[in-house]
Amino acid sequence: MDACRSRASGLAVLACSLALLAGCSGVGSPVTTRATTTQAAPRATPTPRDGTDLQSDYQRVIKDVLPSVVQVQSDDGLGSGVVYDGKGHIVTNAHVVGDGRTFQVTTATSEEPLTATLVFSYPQQDLAVVKLDKVPGGLRAAAFGDSSKVEVGQIVLAMGSPLGLSSSVTQGIVSATGRTVSAGDEDGGPGATFANMVQTSAPINPGNSGGALVDLDGRVIGIPTLAATDPDLGGAAAGIGFAIPASMVRTVADQIVRDGRVTDSGRAALGITGRTYVDAGYQPAGVAVVEVREGGAADKAGLRAGDVITGLGDTDITTITSLTEALAEERPGARTTVTFTRDGSEKKTDVTLGEQ
Known part of the structure; x- marks a missing residue:
């Protein structure tokens, strides 16, 4: 369940595709970043580090954190999760829970799988919270860091x-x-778009979904x-994985635990249903508005079904994915x-963006 695709940025643009670690695939569009030149600061003399020190750090972190995974x-399949609190709440990916309501969870302290029930799934950010029906002794909640x-x-x-x-x-x-x-849905169409993701070279394989990306502070x-995944090779593109940042995890999970x-959401929306518009040359040329939600941002701005959106702010819009990605960079209001x-x-x- 987990081949995935992504977009790379920098001086070179890597053409590849994105999929959730549970099997959905889709096409991601390129991302570019700006580089600025600054005056180099005096270099500090590095302190030699014994290889055994780093090994000890690894072992310490693994001993501390692994019981919380x-x-x-x-x-539909198998994934991972992270213990969120001592009350039995576990945060994982929405695509791991799928359409399920009950799950079997194996913890570090349980000899047999425990039953857990879905609290809420939020596919827009690919996060979900499940709760153990019976909390075992010694359940250890993970510590979440500061994404900034x-x-x-x-x-x-x-x-x-x-x-x-x-x-x-x-x-x-x-x-x-x-x-x-952006990740595609199971039918190959545009799926969810996620902003501010952490890119890592740590190998991420099917089943890692919903697990933990951990620093050396534990x-x-x-x-x-x-x-x-590399579409030319038809397999994994080694060393390119993405994680939802801890700040977003806490924002979503806290609301689910507190309010169910x-x-x-903190995610901006226009309040439309749209599809990619293809011009006479069969090239994507915008987003055709299929439906406008009454009272939504687009409705208040005067957009209507049949319009073709070609730009949002300074960003050119050619596909439904590019519109979703542009909105992911904005905030409601x-x-x-x-x-x-x-x-x-x-x-x-002019439009005042609504909330997804």
Whole structure:
């Protein structure tokens, strides 16, 4: 269940595809980042580090965190989860729980699988919370880190149940932060888009979904969700994986634990149903508005069915995926401009974005 695709950014753009670690596939569009030149600071003299020190760090973190990583078995497959609190709440991926309501969870302290019930699934951010029906003794909640302090180059460990091998650990570094990636749905169409993802070189394999990406302080900095596949090779693109940042995990999970659902998504929306519009040359040329939700942002801005959206702010819109990615960079309540065509004429309108 887990081949994944992604987009790389920087001076070179990697063409690859994105899929959830539970088997959905789709196409991600390129991301680019700007580089700035700054005056180099004086270099500090590094302190030599004994290899045994790093090994001890690994072993300490694994001993501390691995008991908080569980295996989650649904009717459709197997994934991982992270113990969120001492009351039996476990956070995992929405695509791990799928359409299920009850699950078998194997913890570090349980000899037999325990039954857990779904609290709420939030596919828009690919997160879900399940709760153990009976909390075993010694259940240990993981500590979640501060996403704003995650830095490129820091060493991380990925913990989960890849290919059903429970309590497995891989290591790598944080390759990039702030990535926006999109995953396709099971039919190959546009799926969810996620902003501010953590990119890592730690190997992420089927079954790692919903597990833990951990720093050497023993804090969870992300939930592994996507891995890259190379469409030319038809297999995994080694060393390109993505994790939902800890800050988003806490935001969503806290609401689910407290309210039983997500009450404040923080995700901007136009309030339309749309599809990719293809021009006379069979090239994607915008998003055709199929339906406008009454009272939504698009409705208030005067958009209507049949319009073709070609721009959001300064971003050109050519596909439904590019529109979703542009919205992922915005916040509800933000004001921007929508460029669209109606009856062959280009128009612009100001819009205050709503919430998804």
